[in-house]
Amino acid sequence: APASNAAAKTITLAFQGPLTGEEASVGQDELAAMQYAIKLFNAKNKGKYKIKVVQADDQGDPAQSAKVAPGIASNKKIIGLVGAAYSGATIAALPYYKQRLLPMISPSATRVSITDPSAQGGAMGVPVFHRVPPTDKVQGPSLFKLATKGVSSPKVFVVDDQSAYGVGLVDYMKNSIPAGQSAGFDSVSDKTTDWSATIAKIKTAAANVVIYTGYFPQAAPFFKQLRDSGYTGILAGGDGVLSPTFLTLAPASVIEGVRLTAGTVPLAEIDAKLEADFKKKMGKSSGVYAAEAIDATNVFLSCVAKGVSTREAMLKCVKAYSGKSLTGSTIKFDAYGDVAGGVMNGFEVKGGVIKFTGPVG
Amino acid sequence: MRLEIQDLRVSYGKIEAVKGISLVVNQGEIVALIGANGAGKTTLLKTISGLLNPTSGSITYDGEDILKHKAHQRVSLGISQAPEGRGIFPGMTVLENLELGKYHLKMKKSELAEDLATVYELFPRLKERATQAGGTLSGGEQQMLAIGRALMAKPKVLLLDEPSMGLAPQMIANIFRIVTQINKIGVTILLVEQNAQQALQRSDRAYVLEVGNITKEAKGKDLLNDPHVKSAYLGTGARGLD
Amino acid sequence: MSSSLIQLKNVSMKFGGVTALSDVSFDVKEKEILGLIGPNGAGKTTVFNVITGVYQITSGEIIFEGKSLSGIKRYEITRRGVARTFQSIRLWGDMTALENVITATDTHKKSGLVLGLFGFPVSRREEKRDKARAQELLDFVGIGEYSDRLAKNLPYGVQRRLEIARAMGAEPKLLLLDEPAAGFNPAEKVDLAATIRKIRDAGYTVLLIEHDMSLVMKVSDRVVVLDFGQKIADDSPGKVQDDPRVIEAYLGVPENAS
Amino acid sequence: MINLRDKGAEIWENQGRVGRVVLALCGVTVVASLPFLGGTILNTPIADYESVLVYPIAMFVLMAIGLNIVIGKSGLLDLGYVAFFAIGAYTMGLLGTKTGLNTWEILPIGIAMAMFSGIILGIPALKLRGDYLAIITLGFGEIVRIVALNLGALGRSEGILNIPTPPAIFGIEYTFDSHRIYYWTLLVLILLAIWMVRRLSARRAGRAWESIRQDEDAAELLGVPTFRYKIWAFVLGASVGGAAGVFYASKTLFIAPDNFTLQISILILACVVFGGMGNIWGVILGAVILGYLPDRIRFISDARLLVFGLVLVIMMNLRPDGLLPRKKREKTIDKKDAT
Amino acid sequence: MIGSFLDQFWSLTFGGLSLGFIYILIALGYTMVYGVLRMINFANSEIFMVGTFATIIIIRDVFKFTQTSEYATGFRLWLILATALIFAMMVSGTLSMIVEIVAYRRLRRMNSGVLAPLISAIGVSMVLAESVRILTDSRPVASPRAMEKRFIGQFFDAGIRIDNTIIVISALVLFGILMSFVNKTRMGKAIRAVSMNPNAARLMGINIDGVVSATFLVGGLMTGAAGFFYVLKYENTASNIGFELGIAAFTAAILGGIGNIKGAFFGGLALGLLETYASFFLGTQWKAVTVFIVLVLVLYTRPNGLFGEALTQTRA
Ligand SMILES: Nc1ncnc2c1ncn2[C@@H]1O[C@H](COP(=O)(O)OP(=O)(O)OP(=O)(O)O)[C@@H](O)[C@H]1O
Ligand SMILES: Nc1ncnc2c1ncn2[C@@H]1O[C@H](COP(=O)(O)OP(=O)(O)OP(=O)(O)O)[C@@H](O)[C@H]1O
Ligand SMILES: [Mg+2]
C-alpha cells in the first residue's frame, strides 16, 4: 500500500464480539471477515482511506459488553460498529450506543426482540441497531420447512443448545410445526460432549427429522454420534452451523445431506475463488457469519466511500443504504433495522461442500 | 561412625534458636542432651536429620559432610530419628507405620518379619493393635510406635527426642532399658530427654544446652552430681516433691 | 466431703473390637484434684473424650452438676463448665498466645455476631477487660512474657502451659488436664505442681491425667487408677501407691526412686 | 520484599484518634476521586474507564469482601459464591420489572433472599469439610444458573430486560450512564461492608472464626459453637453478594444467566487469595487489581487472558500469602518455617 | 417413559459406561494429586485438553488422516491407536510434571496452605487454555476417523460398538496397572505417607519431591489416556473442553471419595451412568441439577464420599 499517501483519510470503525475466552471462535471469525472486507476496500481505493478497527472484546458476555460499550460509544472517532456478535451482548450495549447514536450493524445477533416493536422493550434497537441476517422469527419456520421438505410423514425432533439463539429459534419454530409432526424437544447445554441421552430420546420418539439449533462446534459431534448410533433420517441446522469449519469436524459420510438455513451463503459457495482469496489474505479459512460480517462492513465502507465521516452522517447513510449483498440479494434496512424482506437460503452438504439449494420459500 | 557438629547455627526467621553449637557423638556412644524448654534441643536434632537447614556451621558423619544430603538421603546413611510429637501417619495402620520405617531399605515384605518380631517383642501392645489406625492410638502407644518405627530402620545413629514423654512409669523404665540394649548391639544414640535423671545415668557423655548454647559437657554420671544441673534439671532431686 | 461435681456411672466405650472403657464409675468432688492414672492405653484420655462429648459413650451415664451430659453438643458442655487440655497439643497455631486464651474466654459471652451486628459492638472496655484477664491467666501459668508470640512458634513446654491457660479461659468449673507435665523436666514439674494447686485454690475442680507419679501423688487429693479400661483403684494417693494391683499394673517394681 | 501490611498497620497504629480520622478521610477522598483520573495512565483502552470502575472493580471489591468472610475468616472454601450475586440480581430483576418496588426497597429483599439461600445451602454443606464443601458450593453456583436458564419466569437464556435504575435518593439521580454516581454509591456500600466486617471480626466473632479455621475440633471443645458461626459466615457473605447482585442488576438494566458463570466465582476467589486472604485491605487490593488488569491490558488483545493467567501464577509464587497478607508475622519473627 | 427407558436401557448404559470410563481416568488425575498434596489440581482439565490435541496430532498429522480417508484396518490400525495413546499419555504426563514444578513446587516448599497453589493452578490452566486457543484460531478441531465405528456385537437391543469396547477394556487395564502400581509398589505407601505427614515421611527416607513428581506424572498419564479415549469416542476437541469435563471428573472423584483410587473408579462410573439416565428421564437440561442433588445426598450420608476414608483420623 502506498504509505506515502499523506492525504489518506482516517476512518475508525469498531468490531464488537467475543475475541478471547470460551466463545472466541465466533468473534475471531467475524473480525477476520471484517478485516478482509476492509482489505478489499483498501485495494480498490488505493490508499485513499485508512480504515482502523477498534477491537471491542466482550467475550460474548453481557457483563463485559456493558463496560466496553460506554468506552466505544464515547470514542468519537468511531463512526460505525460491526457487531455485537451476540444478542445478549448487544442488548447490554444498546443503551450506550443509542445515547451516542453510534450506528451498528450486527452480522449475527438474531434475537427477534431487538427489532420487534411488540416485544418486551419494544424494538429497543431503534434507531442505531441494524442487522444483516434475518431474525429467528424468519429463520425458525424456514428451518423447519427446509428440514421437512420432501419428507412424506415427518416426525421432527428439535434440539436446542440452551443459548438465547438456539432457544429463540425453537420458540419461533414451534408455532409453525403442524400437529402430529413433532416428535419431541430437548434442550442441551452447549458444553455437552456426550449425546447418548438425547439420541435415546430421538430413537424412542422414532423421529425421522432432527433439527439442531445451536452452533457448529456442538452440531458436528452431535450429528456424528447420532449417525453412528444408526440414525438414518434427516439432519438440519440453522446459520450457527453453517461454517466451513463444520465440514472439517465430521467425516464426510456423516454430514452428507445435512440441511442448513442462513440469510447468506458461505464464501466458498458464493465463489470458490473468494474463499481461496480470503484464505490467502487472512491466513485461515472463513468462518461462520463470514459473509454477513463482510456485508455489514461493506455497508459502512460504501458510506465511507460516499464521504461520510461522522456518526450522524453514517446513521443516515446506513438507513438510506440499498445495495447488493455478496450473494446478490438486496440489503436495505427497514425502520427497525432488519433487512427488509429478508429471505432464508437453503443449503445442503453434498460431497463435502455446502451447496446452495435455493431460497426457502 | 562419628557424628561431629561444628559451630552450628540455626534460625527461624530472625530468631536464632541454635547459636553456634559444637558437639561430637562417637561410635557406639550414648550421648544425652539436656536443657530447659526452648533451649534448642529439638532444633538441633531436626537439623541433624535434615528437616531444618542451618545458617552456618557443619555436620559431618563419618568424615563426610552431610549437609549436602537431603533429609531423605540421610536416612540411607543410617541416621534415623524418632521425632518430637511422634510423627505418626494417622491414617495408616500400626503395621503400615512400622513398615514405613524400612522404606529406604527397599525390602520385601517377608524380610520385614524378623525386625517386626523384635519390635513387637519390645512393645507387645503394638502387636495387639497391628491393624488399628495410628491416629487412634493412645498417646503412649503412639510414642511406642514412633520408637518402634525408628528401630525398624536399623539405624547406625539414632536420634531420640524425648522418648519417654507420655509413657507410663513402667514403660519409661522399659524404654531406657531398650535404649541401652540397642546401644549394646552397636547403635550410636543421641538422646534428648527431660527425664534427666534417667538419661544421665544411662549415657556415656552428656551436654547441657541453654538458650541455644552448650554450657557444659561431661560424663553423664558426673553431671548427675553437678550442683547447677541438679538444681536446674533434676529439680534439686526429685525428692523435693515429696 | 463436698458434693460431686461430675459423676461417671458405669460408663463403657467401645471402638469396634477395642473396649477402651468398660463399666467405669467414679466421681470428682467439688474443689478437688483427682488424679487419673494408668498404663498407656488404659483409657484415661478416653475418659476426657467421653466427658467432653468427643465420643458418645456406648453405655452408662455421665452426670455433671446433677444433669446428664448425654446428647449435649460439645460446645455446650464447655459452656456448662468443663474445659480440657489436649494430650497432643492442639493450639490455634496462627493466633498469639493471648488470643488463644481470649477466644476461649469468649465462650461465656453473648454471641459476638448478634451483638456486634445489631447492638453495640463488644465495647472497647469489655475487650480490654477480657484482654487483661487473658494476660492474667498467662501470668498465672507462668508464660506471661510470651503473650504476643504465635502459638505455633512457642517451645513445647510453653505450649503445654498455654493449653492450660486456654482451658482456664473458658471459665470451667471442671478443668481436665491431660498430661500437662509431659516434656517438662523435674524442676519444671515442681513449678507445675504448684500451679495446679494454685488453680484448685482459685476455685476450680481438677481432673488430672499424668504419668509422673511424684507429681500426681503430690498434688492429688484422691487418685483413680484405670487398667485396660477398668477401674482398679480409687483412693488416697498414699493408699493407691501401695496397692499391689496398681504396683503390678502401673508403677512396676519401684526403681531406685531417687 | 517490603511488608506493606505491617508498614500500613504501623502508620495507623502510631496515629491518635484525630490522625486516624484524617487518614481515613484522605483515603476515602482519594478513592472517591478515582473517576476523575480517566485521563491519566490509569485509563483503560477500549473499555470505558468509569464503567470499569463500577464493574468489575467496585463490584468485585464488594463481592471479594463478602467472600472473604466465608473463606478468609472462617476458612470455608466456597466455589459457588456467584450464586448469591445471581440471587440478588434476579430478585432485583423480577421484582423490579414485575412489581412497583424500586431498587432501595428491593435491596433488603435481595439481601434477605441471598441470606436465606445461604442457610439452605449451608445446612447440608457446612457439615462437610474442605474440598467436599468446595464441590457442593460449586454445584450450587451452577444450579442457580441452570435454574435461571431453564425457568420461563426468569426469562431463560434471554434473561430479564428493562430492569429499572434506582430512583433518586437525597437528590442524587441515577441514569444508566451515570457511572460515577453508581461508583460512589458502591463505594458507600463497600464502606458499609468494611465497617460491618471490621466490627464483626475485630473481636469475638473474628476470633471464633479464626479458631474454626485453624482447628475446628479444638474450637468446638473450647466452647465455640462452630456450626452456628460457620452458618453466620456463610450468611453474611451471602448478604454482601446479594446486595452486590441487586445493585448490579439495577445498573446494567439487563441480566442473563451468562452473567453468573462459575468463572465469576473463581475470579472472586482469585481476588481474595491474590490480595491476601483474611485481610480486608489485601482482599480489596486484590479485587481492584484483578478487576482492572484485564481491561488495562486490552491493547494486547488476543493474549490478554493468557497474560492474566501468567500474572496469577507468578504473583502467587512470589507472594503466596497475597499482596497484603493476613496480619501477624510476629513482631520480630518472619514466618519462614524452614520445613 | 419407563417403557421407552427400558427400550433404551442398554444403549444408554453403554453410552454412560464409556463416558464413565473417561471420567474415571480424568478423575484419577485429580485423585492422584489430591492423594498426595490434598489439593485440587485445577490444571488437570487442561492437561486433559492437551492430551486430546496430542492424539489428534498423531492421527491427523503423523498418519495423515483426513475426514475423507479410508479407515485403517489390521496392524496399521492398532499401530495408530497405540502410538496415539502412548503419545497422548506422554505429553500429558510430562505437562503434568511441568505444572507441578511451575504451579506447586515453590509453594509447597514454603508451606503455603492450599489456596495459593489453587489459584496458581487456575492461572496455569488459563495460560494453557488460552495458548491452545490462540494456536487453534479459537476453533474446534476434529480428529479424522481412523477406525470404522463398527458394531461388534449385540446386547439385548443395543449394539456394542468397537470404540466403546476398546475404551472400557483399555481403561480397565490401565486402572488395573495403576492399582497394582499404587498398592504393590513402595510408591503407593510413600504417597499416603507424604499426604499424612510430609516431615515424618522425609524421616522415613521418602523423597518428597520425587513422590510428588511421580504422582503428577501418573495422574497426567491417566488423564492423557482419557484424552486419547475421548478423541477415539467423540473425535472432537477444542481449547475450552477441559473446563466442563474437568468439573465433571472432579465431581466424580468427590462422589467416590477423593484421594481414593477405588473412589475415582466408582465415582466415575456412577457419574457417567447417572448423567445419562438423568438426561433421559428428566431432560438434559436438568442433568447437572440431578447430579448435584445426588451428590448432596451422598455426601450428607457419607461425608467422605462413597469410598473415602476419613482424612483426619487424628483424635482430639
Ligand atoms: N517454627 C518455629 N518458629 C519460630 N521459632 C521457633 C520455631 N520452633 C522453635 N522455635 C523457637 O526456637 C527455640 C528452640 O526451640 P526448640 O523446640 O528447639 O526447643 P527444645 O529445646 O526442643 O524445647 P522443648 O524442651 O520444649 O522441646 C525456642 O525459643 C522456640 O520458641
Ligand atoms: N477412636 C479409636 N478407635 C480405636 N481405638 C481407640 C480409639 N480411641 C482410643 N482407642 C484405644 O483405646 C485405648 C484407650 O486409649 P486412651 O487414649 O484413653 O489411653 P490413655 O489411657 O490416655 O493412654 P496414654 O497414657 O498412652 O495416653 C487405647 O488402646 C486406644 O488405642
Ligand atoms: Mg523439643
Ligand SMILES: [Mg+2]
Ligand atoms: Mg492419653
